[in-house]
Amino acid sequence: MILITKEDFNLEEEFKKIHSKRNGAYSFFLGTVRQDIDENIDGIFLECYEDLAVQQLNKIREYSIKKWKLNDCVIIHRIGELQISDRIVLVITASPHRSDCIEACEYIIDSLKANVALWKFHTKENQRDAVAQKKKDIDKYLSWDEVIS
Amino acid sequence: MKIQKSHDLIEFPDNITFSKIKNELIKMDSFYDEIFKDSSVKYFLNLNEITNENILINDGDEIAFLPPVTGG
Numbered sequence: 001m002i003l004i005t006k007e008d009f010n011l012e013e014e015f016k017k018i019h020s021k022r023n024g025a026y027s028f029f030l031g032t033v034r035q036d037i038d039e040n041i042d043g044i045f046l047e048c049y050e051d052l053a054v055q056q057l058n059k060i061r062e063y064s065i066k067k068w069k070l071n072d073c074v075i076i077h078r079i080g081e082l083q084i085s086d087r088i089v090l091v092i093t094a095s096p097h098r099s100d101c102i103e104a105c106e107y108i109i110d111s112l113k114a115n116v117a118l119w120k121f122h123t124k125e126n127q128r129d130a131v132a133q134k135k136k137d138i139d140k141y142l143s144w145d146e147v148i149s
Numbered sequence: 150m151k152i153q154k155s156h157d158l159i160e161f162p163d164n165i166t167f168s169k170i171k172n173e174l175i176k177m178d179s180f181y182d183e184i185f186k187d188s189s190v191k192y193f194l195n196l197n198e199i200t201n202e203n204i205l206i207n208d209g210d211e212i213a214f215l216p217p218v219t220g221g
Binding site: 055 | 155189193196213215216217218219220221
């Protein structure tokens with residue numbers, strides 16, 4: 001399941017949706033809004049080119065299901081105004097054995113951060129400043145070349 | 150670089166290439182020049198990345214200029 005939404009999500013509810021006797025392992029990634037020590041922000045704003053982002057997330061999800069033989073995969077990403085500590089993104093992968101779902105979960109969030117049409121802005125006193133892409137995020141995604149080739 | 154708008158509707162003649170559209174946009178507003186000089190910006194046509202700038206643009210097509218992504 002892919003979802004881009006302004007609404008918050010509930011981990012237990014999302015887990016119940018994909019819980020199955022076929023699965024022996026689940027891996028979760030939850031991203032939240034961080035208060036950087038050196039940046040006193042009020043929160044973040046997330047902008048999205050939704051048609052493209054959904055298409056890109058579907059490709060990442062379908063690839064991961066095939067590559068790691070997942071039984072299921074949930075990707076939820078929030079957009080709009082978020083406050084410090086709010087949930088941003090959830091990835092859940094489910095498979096018979098743990099190594100597949102753990103590796104797939106890490107690949108999915110790495111690929112999302114490097115490729116999917118979402119843009120983060122820091123918000124402070126009604127001003128929005130675009131967050132620059134981090135080289136370490138691109139390098140982390142590119143490091144998957146050896147794993148998935 | 151700040152465009153301050155997420156989308157716009159612009160009319161062009163029939164049988165125009167993406168490359169010619171870039172030139173037309175630069176004539177319309179100088180901020181497009183900044184966009185096209187920025188090698189980190191990716192171009193999309195109807196949700197597919199443009200790899201050949203001589204591609205023909207048709208009536209109703211959607212072109213996107215996307216800066217590096219920062220979600221997650």
